[in-house]
Amino acid sequence: MDLTAVTGYRRATTRADLALAPGETLVAGGTWVFSEPNRDVTGLVDLMTMPWEPIEVTDAGLRIGATCTIARLLEEPPVPGWRAQPLFDEAANALLASFKIWNEATVVGNVCRSFAAAAMLAACATLDGVAEIWAADGSVRREPVASLPTGNGTNTLRAGDVVRAIDIPAAALRGRTALRKIALAELGRSGAVVTGRRDEDDAVTIVVTAATLTPCVYSFPVPPSEARLVESVRSEGDFYTDALGTEDWRRHVTGVLAARVLADLMGADPGDDRRTECTA
Numbered sequence: 571m572d573l574t575a576v577t578g579y580r581r582a583t584t585r586a587d588l589a590l591a592p593g594e595t596l597v598a599g600g601t602w603v604f605s606e607p608n609r610d611v612t613g614l615v616d617l618m619t620m621p622w623e624p625i626e627v628t629d630a631g632l633r634i635g636a637t638c639t640i641a642r643l644l645e646e647p648p649v650p651g652w653r654a655q656p657l658f659d660e661a662a663n664a665l666l667a668s669f670k671i672w673n674e675a676t677v678v679g680n681v682c683r684s685f686a687a688a689a690m691l692a693a694c695a696t697l698d699g700v701a702e703i704w705a706a707d708g709s710v711r712r713e714p715v716a717s718l719p720t721g722n723g724t725n726t727l728r729a730g731d732v733v734r735a736i737d738i739p740a741a742a743l744r745g746r747t748a749l750r751k752i753a754l755a756e757l758g759r760s761g762a763v764v765t766g767r768r769d770e771d772d773a774v775t776i777v778v779t780a781a782t783l784t785p786c787v788y789s790f791p792v793p794p795s796e797a798r799l800v801e802s803v804r805s806e807g808d809f810y811t812d813a814l815g816t817e818d819w820r821r822h823v824t825g826v827l828a829a830r831v832l833a834d835l836m837g838a839d840p841g842d843d844r845r846t847e848c849t850a
């Protein structure tokens with residue numbers, strides 16, 4: 571643990587407990603909070619003790635509670651007709667070092683950390699996930715997961731906001747999905763991730779993350795041609811350069827990955843034989 575300034579620790583069990591005093595911050599799985607010095611953090615409020623169901627399956631869809639770890643989501647039994655469920659496994663495997671953090675890291679924590687390479691965020695955005703946000707003033711608002719990030723590690727959440735859950739609609743879960751990624755090292759942080767969904771009415775959604783600072787969502791009422799898709803994903807998006815890849819490399823491989831995701835969505839159903847790696 572890298573925290574050095576913490577003097578207080580509280581376990582939240584009610585909404586009132588989630589109100590943060592100056593210097594306090596929320597901790598869920600703690601895989602990021604405990605990995606940085608966070609010198610301005612003097613108190614931790616543990617939300618894993620909130621009496622929330624980690625997962626709720628209803629006719630409306632899937633509710634992923636803020637206490638749901640990645641491992642718990644992956645343990646959820648297949649729901650008949652929800653062809654998109656394997657996307658969560660693929661996203662979990664796209665994380666840096668993958669399984670090392672699954673037992674502690676939460677899905678919502680990954681969304682709230684809002685890194686460009688937040689693969690659970692990518693999966694939720696691809697499935698039209700909506701965040702239920704509890705504000706410090708007692709109000710509740712809902713915001714699409716895809717529009718939460720404002721940069722690599724920044725988002726629209728305000729001080730004291732708590733993401734209570736992410737709701738995934740059943741219609742999106744019935745869609746067919748695919749994920750392709752590339753990283754400079756085999757288990758390294760992703761340099762580019764492209765996810766896709768093809769709905770029962772043939773509408774196609776393509777989402778670019780990791781290559782761009784914020785998620786880029788492309789919606790097509792009917793499947794686009796490969797050329798049109800590649801042109802779209804390469805011409806838009808806030809591609810960037812860091813140690814994990816240059817801007818022009820990210821732009822190029824995003825086009826390659828998008829073409830492969832489209833082929834995955836249009837070809838024979840791969841069943842359990844989905845590939846998540848790409849050599850661009």
Ligand SMILES: Cc1cc2nc3c(=O)[nH]c(=O)nc-3n(C[C@H](O)[C@H](O)[C@H](O)COP(=O)(O)OP(=O)(O)OC[C@H]3O[C@@H](n4cnc5c(N)ncnc54)[C@H](O)[C@@H]3O)c2cc1C
Pocket residue numbers: 595596597598599600601602603604605617636664665666667668670671674675676677678679680681682683684685686687688689731732733734759760
């Ligand atoms: C080995 C390793 C590999 C990693 N790989 C990746 C990766 O590939 N991609 C990536 O994006 N991240 C990665 N991370 C960073 C981080 O661990 C993950 O994003 C993880 O999913 C965060 O979840 P957590 O529950 O541990 O969050 P925490 O560390 O507990 O919290 C993360 C942040 O979110 C806030 N937060 C948590 N829950 C809520 C909530 N319900 N409402 C409001 N705010 C909340 C916290 O205050 C904190 O600012 C990695 C970390 C490690 C140690």
